[in-house]
Structure formats: structure tokens, C-alpha cells
Amino acid sequence: MNHMKTDRLYLHVPELSELDYRRKLMADPGTMSYNKGYDLNFSGYDPDTGCIAFPQEEWAQWYEWWTGHEPERFYAYVMRCKDNMPVGEVCLHHHGNDPFHEMGIVIEACHRGRGYGLAALKLLMSHAFDDMHVKEVHNSFEESRRAAMAIHQRCGFAICGSDRGITQMACTKEGYLNSRVKMMERKELSTEDIPEVLELYRTNPQYFVHCPPEPDENSVSGDMTVKPEGIGIIKHLYGWYEDGRLCALMDLLENYPETGKAWIGLFMVHSEFQHKGMGRILIKLMCEGLSKDKNEIRLGVMETNTPAFHFWQACGFEKYGSREGIILMRKTLNKEKDR
Numbered sequence: 001m002n003h004m005k006t007d008r009l010y011l012h013v014p015e016l017s018e019l020d021y022r023r024k025l026m027a028d029p030g031t032m033s034y035n036k037g038y039d040l041n042f043s044g045y046d047p048d049t050g051c052i053a054f055p056q057e058e059w060a061q062w063y064e065w066w067t068g069h070e071p072e073r074f075y076a077y078v079m080r081c082k083d084n085m086p087v088g089e090v091c092l093h094h095h096g097n098d099p100f101h102e103m104g105i106v107i108e109a110c111h112r113g114r115g116y117g118l119a120a121l122k123l124l125m126s127h128a129f130d131d132m133h134v135k136e137v138h139n140s141f142e143e144s145r146r147a148a149m150a151i152h153q154r155c156g157f158a159i160c161g162s163d164r165g166i167t168q169m170a171c172t173k174e175g176y177l178n179s180r181v182k183m184m185e186r187k188e189l190s191t192e193d194i195p196e197v198l199e200l201y202r203t204n205p206q207y208f209v210h211c212p213p214e215p216d217e218n219s220v221s222g223d224m225t226v227k228p229e230g231i232g233i234i235k236h237l238y239g240w241y242e243d244g245r246l247c248a249l250m251d252l253l254e255n256y257p258e259t260g261k262a263w264i265g266l267f268m269v270h271s272e273f274q275h276k277g278m279g280r281i282l283i284k285l286m287c288e289g290l291s292k293d294k295n296e297i298r299l300g301v302m303e304t305n306t307p308a309f310h311f312w313q314a315c316g317f318e319k320y321g322s323r324e325g326i327i328l329m330r331k332t333l334n335k336e337k338d339r
Contacts, residue, residue, distance in 0.1 A: 006243045009119050011076040011090065011127060016063045021077065021086045023054040030109035034145065066091070071132040078107065078120040087111040090124045092137065100136035100170065101128065117148075121155050122180065129173040130276050137171045155179050177281045185241040189249065193239065194220045196246045203271035210305040223266065228256055240282065247273045248282055257298065262290055264299040283315045291333040300326040 005011075014021070025031055028051070035050030044053030054062075066075040071094070078088040088107035095102065103124065107116050128134045139157070141148050143165050149157075156175035161168040189197060194217055201208075201215040208214050227235040234254040239246050251265035269279045290297060299317065301308045303325050317329040 005081070006119060006123065007245075008081055008243070009087070009116065009123060010079050010081060011120075011123050012079045012086075013067060013074075013076050016059060018077075019054075019056075019059045019063065022089060023056070025089060025106065025108055026052040026054045028109060031106060033109075034142075071134060074127065074132065076124075076127075078105075078116065078123070080111075080116075087116055088120060090120055092124070092128055092132070092134070094134075100138045101132075101134045103128075103137050103139050105139075118151050118154060121151060125155055125171065125176045125180075129176055135172070138168060140166050140168045143167055154183065173277065177277050178285075180242070181240070181278060181281045181285060183242070184247070186238055187241070189224065189237040189239045191221060191224060193246070194224075197223075197239070197249060200246055200249060200268060200270050204268055207268065207305075207308075210302040210308075223251060227253060230256065232259060246270065248279065250282075250286065252286075254294070260293075260295050262294045262297045264297060267299075279311065280315055287316075287331065287333055295334045296330055296332055298328065298330040300328055303327055 029049040032050035032052070035052070037047055037050070038045075040047070044055075046052070066073055073094065074092040076090055077086040078090060079085065080087050086108075088105065088111065090106075091104045092101045093103075094100075105117065105121055105124065107120065125137065128137050137157075138160075139152060143162070149159075149167065149169065152169050152171070155171065156177070156179035157169040157171040158175065159167055160170040197220045198215055198217060201220065205214075213219070224237050227233060232255045236250075236252045236254070238250045238252060240248040248267075248269045250267045253263040253265060255261065256263045267279070267283070269282075273279075287297060299312065300323075301312060303322065309327060309329075312329050315331070317331045319327055320330050321328040
């Protein structure tokens with residue numbers, strides 16, 4: 001069973017017969033050194049090395065407890081795409097009436113320093129919030145483990161407490177999405193990007209039911225170049241990339257329909273990234289950026305495209321008119337500029 005995948009890693013729920021890797025992981029002093037020196041009262045723990053014995057006779061009971069019980073619990077290997085080899089493990093589990101899930105992540109010592117920790121954490125948070133629909137995820141660290149805490153902060157975790165040298169961190173879906181979008185690369189798209197843009201367009205066939213014709217390279221080229229006439233109008237076609245993949249784009253006009261305002265001609269998210277809250281976060285961050293020198297942003301929605309109308313309402317846009325089958329919407333960005 002495989003879950004979310006990037007170009008480098010993916011999560012794989014192992015079969016019972018595949019648990020020997022976990023045994024080796026738990027028995028590696030270099031990997032488990034973070035775990036040494038504690039007064040832990042359970043069988044198989046070595047306080048001198050941090051290692052935990054995982055004999056084969058315990059595998060079946062452990063496997064029964066950890067697998068097949070989502071959203072209560074989740075366990076997976078972190079797998080490397082290029083050779084389908086495991087490089088670590090991740091887990092999530094819920095305790096009693098706590099309104100959150102605890103998590104764990106271990107990258108094998110010989111694979112550290114390659115960015116696998118951050119990539120695996122992103123995969124785990126995506127599965128937690130998008131698939132398991134958990135409310136909040138917690139993890140805790142010794143205060144000396146600053147590198148681990150920094151990786152978690154990059155994924156949207158924030159410090160929520162500290163007790164006897166242990167720092168508690170928490171992540172909500174909102175925090176995760178904000179951090180995920182901020183880690184994306186945004187760039188101005190050009191004609192060299194037409195194939196990628198066309199691929200994204202084709203993941204949204206319903207849009208072109210409301211706004212025909214179906215896309216092709218010529219229509220993408222037109223979207224990149226056509227703009228209204230007028231002095232001071234600046235056109236952008238922004239693309240957001242995650243792990244080298246185009247996942248969203250926006251056609252934006254500055255100083256249109258007048259100076260100090262902006263117009264969104266098109267905003268589209270790749271179908272694989274929809275219904276996760278990512279589009280709403282992208283719009284929120286774009287509005288925050290535009291508010292520095294724009295007082296309003298406008299757009300038009302086809303009257304037949306009810307889902308799009310509701311999306312823009314959820315983003316804070318309001319209807320102010322209609323024209324030729326198009327609902328006109330706007331959002332005030334900076335009221336100080338209206339004075």
C-alpha cells in the first residue's frame with residue numbers, strides 16, 4: 001500500500017514479511033543515538049545506545065496493532081523512489097481523548113544529510129491532514145535537537161510548550177498548508193512552459209465546459225500574451241512548483257481595470273492538489289502580497305460555474321455586478337489606499 005509520492009520518496013505500509021528492515025533500524029546505534037540515556041521501562045530498550053530490540057516473534061502482534069487502523073494509527077516505511085529501498089520510518093497514533101495525534105519519524109543514519117527528513121515529514125503531514133483528516137499533530141524533542149525542530153518548523157509546526165528540557169511542537173492543517181505553499185517555487189511562466197501549462201489545464205476539463213474551447217498549445221500561448229490595452233497595465237502569468245512539478249498558476253493583471261487595482265484573469269490548481277485547501281492559501285498569500293500597493297482585486301466567474309463562485313466567496317470575494325453571463329467579484333485589499 002503506497003501513499004503520497006514525490007520525485008524522491010514515497011510512503012509504503014510494509015507487509016509483515018518486510019519488517020526485518022525495522023529490526024535493523026531499531027538495532028543501529030547510529031540511528032538510535034537520539035534515544036539513549038532515558039529511564040524507559042520496557043523490554044528490549046538499551047539506555048547505553050538507545051537501540052530497541054525487535055525480535056521476529058514480536059512482529060505479528062506489533063503489526064496487528066499498527067496496521068489497518070487508520071485514522072487511529074498509521075505506520076509506513078520511507079522509501080527512495082530511484083531504487084525502492086527504505087531509508088527510514090514514520091508513524092502517527094492517537095491517545096485516548098487527546099484532540100491530536102502523536103507522530104514519529106526516523107531516518108536511518110547512513111541516509112541523513114540528504115534532505116530526506118524534510119521530504120518524509122511533508123509526506124507524513126499530507127497523509128495526516130489530507131487522507132486521515134486528523135485535527136492536529138504533535139511531536140516532542142530535547143531542547144538540544146535544534147536541527148530536528150527547525151525541520152518541523154519548516155513544515156508548519158510551532159512550539160506549544162516546554163517541560164523539563166523537552167519542547168513540545170504542534171501542527172494544524174492550516175499551519176501545514178501555509179508552510180507547504182511558502183516552500184513552493186513561484187516563477188513567471190514563459191512560452192517554454194507551454195507543455196506544462198497545457199498538462200495542468202487538461203487536469204481541469206470541467207473548467208473548459210464553462211469556458212470553451214478545450215485547450216491546446218495555441219490557446220495557452222494566447223493566455224500568456226494577450227492583455228487589455230491601457231497605460232501601466234502589467235501582465236503576469238505565475239506558476240507555483242512543488243518538487244519540480246507545476247501545481248498551480250495565475251494570470252494576473254496589475255493596474256487593471258484602473259491604477260491601484262488588480263485583476264485575476266485565471267487561477268487554476270492541478271487536479272491532484274485540489275480539495276486540500278491549497279488554492280485558498282495561495283489566494284490568501286497573493287492578496288497579502290498585493291495589498292502592499294493595491295487597494296482592490298477583481299475577477300469574473302461564469303454564471304454557470306457555481307463551484308468557482310463558491311470558492312471565491314470562501315476566499316473573501318463579493319459579487320458587485322454581472323455582465324454577459326459573467327459574475328463580477330472583488331475583494332478590498334487595503335482600505336487605507338481608498339482614503
